[in-house]
Amino acid sequence: xxxxxxxxxxxxxxxxxxxxxxxxxxxxxxxxxxxxxxxxxxxxxxxxxxxxxxxxxxxxxxxxxxxxxxxxxxxxxxxxxxxxxxxxxxxxxxxxxxxxxxxxxxxxxxxxxxxxxxxxxxxxxxxxxxxxxxxxxxxxxxxxxxxxxxxxxxxxxxxxxxxxxxxxxxxxxxxxxxxxxxxxxxxxxxxxxxxxxxxxxxxxxxxxxx
Amino acid sequence: xxxxxxxxxxxxxxxxxxxxxxxxxxxxxxxxxxxxxxxxxxxxxxxxxxxxxxxxxxxxxxxxxxxxxxxxxxxxxxxxxxxxxxxxxxxxxxxxxxxxxxxxxxxxxxxxxxxxxxxxxxxxxxxxxxxxxxxxxxxxxxxxxxxxxxxxxxxxxxxxxxxxxxxxxxxxxxxxxxxxxxxxxxxxxxxxxxxxxxxxxxxxxxxxxxxxxxxxxxxxxxxxxxxxxxxxxxxxxxxxxxxxxxxxxxxxxxxxxxxxxxxxxxxxxxxxxxxxxxxxxxxxxxxxxxxxxxxxxxxxxxxxxxxxxxxxxxxxxxxxxxxxxxxxxxxxx
Numbered sequence: 001x002x003x004x005x006x007x008x009x010x011x012x013x014x015x016x017x018x019x020x021x022x023x024x025x026x027x028x029x030x031x032x033x034x035x036x037x038x039x040x041x042x043x044x045x046x047x048x049x050x051x052x053x054x055x056x057x058x059x060x061x062x063x064x065x066x067x068x069x070x071x072x073x074x075x076x077x078x079x080x081x082x083x084x085x086x087x088x089x090x091x092x093x094x095x096x097x098x099x100x101x102x103x104x105x106x107x108x109x110x111x112x113x114x115x116x117x118x119x120x121x122x123x124x125x126x127x128x129x130x131x132x133x134x135x136x137x138x139x140x141x142x143x144x145x146x147x148x149x150x151x152x153x154x155x156x157x158x159x160x161x162x163x164x165x166x167x168x169x170x171x172x173x174x175x176x177x178x179x180x181x182x183x184x185x186x187x188x189x190x191x192x193x194x195x196x197x198x199x200x201x202x203x204x205x206x207x208x209x210x
Numbered sequence: 211x212x213x214x215x216x217x218x219x220x221x222x223x224x225x226x227x228x229x230x231x232x233x234x235x236x237x238x239x240x241x242x243x244x245x246x247x248x249x250x251x252x253x254x255x256x257x258x259x260x261x262x263x264x265x266x267x268x269x270x271x272x273x274x275x276x277x278x279x280x281x282x283x284x285x286x287x288x289x290x291x292x293x294x295x296x297x298x299x300x301x302x303x304x305x306x307x308x309x310x311x312x313x314x315x316x317x318x319x320x321x322x323x324x325x326x327x328x329x330x331x332x333x334x335x336x337x338x339x340x341x342x343x344x345x346x347x348x349x350x351x352x353x354x355x356x357x358x359x360x361x362x363x364x365x366x367x368x369x370x371x372x373x374x375x376x377x378x379x380x381x382x383x384x385x386x387x388x389x390x391x392x393x394x395x396x397x398x399x400x401x402x403x404x405x406x407x408x409x410x411x412x413x414x415x416x417x418x419x420x421x422x423x424x425x426x427x428x429x430x431x432x433x434x435x436x437x438x439x440x441x442x443x444x445x446x447x448x449x450x451x452x453x454x455x456x457x458x459x460x461x462x463x464x465x466x467x468x469x470x471x472x473x474x475x476x477x478x479x480x481x482x483x484x485x486x487x488x489x490x491x492x493x494x495x496x497x498x499x500x501x502x503x504x505x506x507x508x509x510x511x512x513x514x515x516x517x518x519x520x521x522x523x524x525x526x527x528x529x530x531x532x533x534x535x536x537x538x539x540x541x542x543x
Contacts, residue, residue: 032414036288036429041409045286074325078263079289080318083325118321175317178356179349179427181434 016201017047046077066093101149101210128191149210257303272538278372290318296326308337308381314360348425362518363395373532399516446486464497473508
């Protein structure tokens with residue numbers, strides 16, 4: 001089985017960028033309902049730049065791939081998504097030690113912890129954590145149960161999607177949707193939706209690795 | 211969508227080119243999208259940096275100049291600028307007396323400014339203090355939420371802290387003025403129409419002809435409730451009363467009353483609203499010491515207005531009257 005190397009992580013980033021571009025208008029529509037109608041456009045701009053940066057300077061080191069994505073997102077996205085996604089990739093890059101599934105899961109866990117620290121939100125606040133948290137847990141649990149990485153990422157993607165769907169009835173307590181109070185209920189959180197794409201991209205691009 | 215634009219993706223850099231052409235007294239760093247005072251950095255003067263998403267013009271770039279901001283960072287429409295921009299602005303206004311960041315309380319703005327301050331402080335001795343504005347009474351403040359939004363009071367903070375910095379006061383004193391203004395100011399806004407983000411191409415929300423949104427912010431986000439359209443007199447009450455019930459404004463030296471247009475409302479209606487606001491204040495026993503009427507913190511082409519009241523004192527009134535020379539606010543200089 002091939003390793004979770006720089007090429008594999010680059011494939012993950014490219015697949016995430018492709019999904020964000022494809023879902024750009026859908027993400028923006030979710031954001032229009034409870035935010036300010038720019039999530040799809042901002043993340044698409046950032047991920048397009050991240051893919052371009054990886055093409056301009058291909059990295060052999062897996063952590064360098066994640067770091068390039070992090071600094072590009074922090075430089076280009078702005079808003080709340082820039083620092084949050086940027087912090088996810090930056091902390092994941094810092095924690096990545098090895099090229100197997102366990103190493104990837106530890107990096108994802110570090111990225112999740114970074115998003116918690118930067119955004120000061122908790123699960124249930126109707127944010128990206130509601131997808132990223134369950135996905136991170138599912139990934140760890142599946143690997144601990146001896147599942148191969150592809151299957152574990154599939155479980156993580158399902159957990160992310162379930163977490164995303166579960167944000168619909170929630171009243172937002174963090175982020176711009178929180179200004180709506182009760183009116184934020186009845187809509188899926190756009191950050192949880194884009195985070196689900198991140199995990200689905202990993203399941204697609206990294207199946208058969210680790 | 212009918213807008214005077216070329217490509218939606220180029221709106222912000224192209225507007226900055228126009229600002230630079232119209233105001234040669236300012237210096238525009240096009241790469242970082244930062245507007246500087248032409249003479250920045252001023253040695254020994256505290257540097258004031260603000261910034262935020264574009265679409266709120268004239269805030270913030272229109273308030274760069276003598277007696278107000280030293281630099282303003284322009285983000286994408288309704289999107290916080292990125293840390294690199296804020297760090298470039300901070301370095302560019304550092305005259306040895308420290309830099310004050312004036313940040314509106316939105317999750318993205320707060321996080322990006324935080325990261326910028328970390329960047330600058332990791333590489334230099336520049337002292338950076340942040341003041342976060344959160345004056346919007348439409349949002350319930352709580353430990354468990356993102357807190358109130360920073361809206362109209364931000365313009366007053368930039369004017370008053372700017373005047374204090376221009377007098378040569380130290381960083382801590384300038385920051386104190388900014389905090390005092392934020393603590394003593396409250397705002398409430400309403401919309402008659404939504405607004406259209408150029409990249410989205412259609413209005414952010416639909417608002418029927420006979421309804422209005424009460425408690426809106428400045429990003430075209432829907433408000434807290436939707437009510438039937440009402441005469442200006444009643445709208446003034448709906449905006450002023452929540453402000454007064456949140457903060458007692460009676461007594462003392464009166465208030466600075468700021469009636470702000472959201473971008474798509476004519477000055478004719480803003481003056482009409484100002485008269486109604488004054489009438490509500492008179493009934494409540496609140497005196498108006500100074501006022502500001504006009505579109506200073508907008509939400510693209512949204513029609514509507516916000517009311518900001520700042521409980522004033524002698525010192526704040528003196529700072530208010532101090533000279534200011536910026537593209538969009540100028541008197542006495």
